Amino acid sequence: MHHQETQNGYFAIDAAVAEQTEGDFKHFVSINSQRLKPKSASNSTWANQEKPVLKLPYDHRIPNSHIFLKDLAEASVKAIREREEHFHSQYPLSSTFPITYQDVADRVGDLLGKKIEIVKTPYEESVQRLVTAQFGQRYNAWNLNVAERLVLWYERYGLNGSPNVLKWLLGRNPITIEEWMAKSAS
Structure with missing residues (x-):
């Protein structure tokens, strides 16, 4: 997030309103939507690796919440199929409470x-990977700034959520780490 993103949003709205004339205001379109905001997706390839390695762009001792793809897929299908029931909703999706990557690996x-x-x-490599994954080689200074801040945020605070939102949405308990690995290993 840019350090003045909120203020820039206000400027954009003020500019749109200032340009408005009677009957032709069309800057804002009412779109019915919902936002699924998944936490860190977990990797299940460790079962197939002789010497598993977890590469992280941030501190493995900082707690993060995780979502397993089966839970994310089921929540996505539910929100899409039930459309109107989920309009104007935001769901921070997590299968786990915050847990360190070290604890997950153990x-x-x-x-x-x-x-x-x-x-x-390394930090620079992590930022470069993130910005090129998102924008390819055609990124600008603002994109790079956002990537740097995102890596630093994860480094300091992680990305945390509660599995209770997903439990409510799915109508069942989210998958546990043990269930996830049992399914991945089979």
């Missing part, structure tokens, strides 16, 4: 009988 490693090595990628 629990999964115990289930697999393997040690999962955690490697932190």
Whole structure:
């Protein structure tokens, strides 16, 4: 997020209103939508690796919430099929309460009988990967600024949520780490 993003939004709205003449105001269109905001997606390839490695762009000791793709897919299908019931809603989706990647790696490693090595990628490399994944080679200074701030945010605070939102949306408990790995390993 740009440090003046909120203020810039106010400027854009004020400019649109200032340009308005009677009967032709069409800057804002009412669109019925919903926002599914998933937390960190988890990787299930460790079961197939002889020496599993988890590469992270941020501190593995900072708690993060995780969502498993089956839960995300089911929530997405529900929101799409039930359309009107979810209009104008925002759902921060998480299968887990905040847990460190170290704890996830330890629990999964115990289930697999393997040690999962955690490697932190350097900050500059992490930012470069993020910005090029999003924009390719055609990014600008603002895009780079956002990527830098996002990596720093994760480094300091993680991305946290509660599985209770997903539980309510799905009508069942979200998948646990153990259930996720059991399905991934089979």
